[in-house]
Amino acid sequence: MDTKIRQIAILGSTGSIGTQTLDIIAEYPDRFKATVLTARHNWELLAEQARKFKPLKVVIADERHYPQLKEALAGEDIEVLGGPKAIEEGVTIPEGDVVVTAMVGYSGLLPTVAAIKAGKTIALANKETLVVAGEIITRLVSQSPSEIIPVDSEHSAIFQCLVGEKRSQANKILLTASGGPFRKLSAEQLKNVTVKDALNHPNGDMGAKVTIDSASMMNKGFEMIEARWLFGCPPDKIEVVVHPQSIVHSMVEFIDGLVKAQLGVPDMHLPIRYALGYPERLPASKGFLSLAQYATLTFEAPDYNKFPLLGYAFDAIRRGGNMPCILNAANEVGVDAFLKGMIGFTDMPELVRHTMDATPFIGEPDLDALVATNSEALAIARQWLDKHKA
Numbered sequence: 001m002d003t004k005i006r007q008i009a010i011l012g013s014t015g016s017i018g019t020q021t022l023d024i025i026a027e028y029p030d031r032f033k034a035t036v037l038t039a040r041h042n043w044e045l046l047a048e049q050a051r052k053f054k055p056l057k058v059v060i061a062d063e064r065h066y067p068q069l070k071e072a073l074a075g076e077d078i079e080v081l082g083g084p085k086a087i088e089e090g091v092t093i094p095e096g097d098v099v100v101t102a103m104v105g106y107s108g109l110l111p112t113v114a115a116i117k118a119g120k121t122i123a124l125a126n127k128e129t130l131v132v133a134g135e136i137i138t139r140l141v142s143q144s145p146s147e148i149i150p151v152d153s154e155h156s157a158i159f160q161c162l163v164g165e166k167r168s169q170a171n172k173i174l175l176t177a178s179g180g181p182f183r184k185l186s187a188e189q190l191k192n193v194t195v196k197d198a199l200n201h202p203n204g205d206m207g208a209k210v211t212i213d214s215a216s217m218m219n220k221g222f223e224m225i226e227a228r229w230l231f232g233c234p235p236d237k238i239e240v241v242v243h244p245q246s247i248v249h250s251m252v253e254f255i256d257g258l259v260k261a262q263l264g265v266p267d268m269h270l271p272i273r274y275a276l277g278y279p280e281r282l283p284a285s286k287g288f289l290s291l292a293q294y295a296t297l298t299f300e301a302p303d304y305n306k307f308p309l310l311g312y313a314f315d316a317i318r319r320g321g322n323m324p325c326i327l328n329a330a331n332e333v334g335v336d337a338f339l340k341g342m343i344g345f346t347d348m349p350e351l352v353r354h355t356m357d358a359t360p361f362i363g364e365p366d367l368d369a370l371v372a373t374n375s376e377a378l379a380i381a382r383q384w385l386d387k388h389k390a
Helices: 016-027 043-053 063-072 084-090 106-117 128-142 153-162 195-199 208-216 218-230 269-277 308-319 323-339 347-358 367-388
Strands: 006-011 032-039 057-060 079-082 098-101 121-124 148-150 170-177 238-242 248-254 259-263
Touching (some): 006 016, 006 106, 016 032, 016 043, 016 098, 032 043, 032 084, 043 057, 043 063, 057 063, 057 084, 063 079, 079 084, 084 106, 098 106, 098 269, 106 121, 106 128, 106 323, 106 367, 121 128, 121 269, 128 218, 128 323, 128 367, 148 153, 148 218, 148 269, 153 170, 153 218, 153 248, 170 218, 195 208, 208 218, 208 323, 218 238, 218 308, 308 323, 323 347, 323 367, 347 367
Parallel strands (some): 006 032, 006 098, 057 079, 098 121, 121 148, 170 238
Antiparallel strands (some): 170 248
């Protein structure tokens, strides 16, 4: 058994995944130590976390909050930094074994690239990194001692189903989805759903952005693209299956017809614990599944007409190039606008489709081209928004 204390950097420590990662670190103080904590703008919680976990560095991405954070941690033996570049620098320090990429959205891409180049193990919770730059990221990993351990419950499930198996003998990935809060609504009813309705996810709090993506099923589209790169599986071999109970986290079908499934309670502590402890399984005191509580497990096909964003994700990955980057940028604008009440729920697919059609396509982009694509797609999406605000 590896008894070395693993030093953990958490990018996005104040978010849902970040706070749950700190729960695991607190649960196993003899196994893990938080060395770097970062947040976008929640400096108060970041300061509270820093006082409790005593990292070497804390970084606030929004530099407007740097003075407050610096003052809040005065007297602590903790280096306080500000700005996105400081996040990239923080993940490369020698006192770091694992980088948990829990930042939401495109902002997680460049720090993840820096961590891979530094040879760190990536506990990947930022799906947009592989959505935007999957081919580049997988190539970088192949050239580095770095490895990626997925944290998303679905990708953790697939990863666990493939442990001990030859990847070449996997025939299909069955990616499960809860279906979100609007699974039973008609297309007409979806036109009138509110932000409050969309944030009421049936299986707990995942943060506003991810919860809206779950309601629109874009989250599952992103996960499909992520699975394509994580497991080297073409999109036509990835099937999305709606499973409202969220007990079967995903499955893998093999060439002999056998299907392996990973089951567990819908609790993100489980895949986070697995990723931090891998290749070991760490004993837990709670979070065990009682199948008697779930008399029925159901599965159904998703409705691509009601949830067109899922189909757009398949379109984007089949087209390849910079199209998934365009998809992601447009969706970020759409979700932000919906949360602010600027557009309706069913306007988001229109915004995304327009941006995918209007942004110049690049077949083989490098990282600089993807950065430029992201900026251009954001601008085109915002132009659409200016014309169509509710």
